[in-house]
Amino acid sequence: MNKQILAQKEADVNALIQQMKDAKSVVVVEYRGLTVGEVTELRRALREEGVSMKVYKNTYAQRAAKELGYDEIIDTLVGPNALTFGADQVAPARVLAKFAKTHDKLILKNGIVDGAVVDNATIQTLASLPNKExxxxxxxxxxxxxxxxxxxxxxxxxxxxxxTNTEAAPAAE
Known part of the structure; x- marks a missing residue:
């Protein structure tokens, strides 16, 4: 394979690793079956909360997860996945869970919150919390x-x- 292509792939994986390190929470979702309009609506809702969503090759995401020691999520990185990155721990889970209630094709798989791998149940619990404000x-x-x-x-x-003073005063006069 061309050295330039390998260097580009390595740079892409390193950028993903850095993005995963910088995010307070990362949620992995499967978006199979969503229309382009629905994905656009989801991205808009995420953007309003300061959350970004990007689709990476599963091999890139698997390598980044392995590099960071998140081996538990490697098995779920199959199929059409998207990664969401949030500046706070709750926003990605809250927006995704709300969207998934009306769009059953969106499947929340698992994620990373404050450096710990969490399952779908924990993501649903986080989704019930209010935002930072x-x-x-x-x-x-x-x-x-x-x-x-x-x-x-x-x-x-x-x-x-x-x-008591006002009642006593008239009596004294």
Missing amino acids: GMLAKFASCLNAPVIKFAMTVKALAEAKEG
């Missing part, structure tokens, strides 16, 4: 709850104290 909002409300309760208690005590 939603999680931060829930966290902030948890932090605010005790402060709000304290403020309401102080206000109630102040009102109760004022109520």
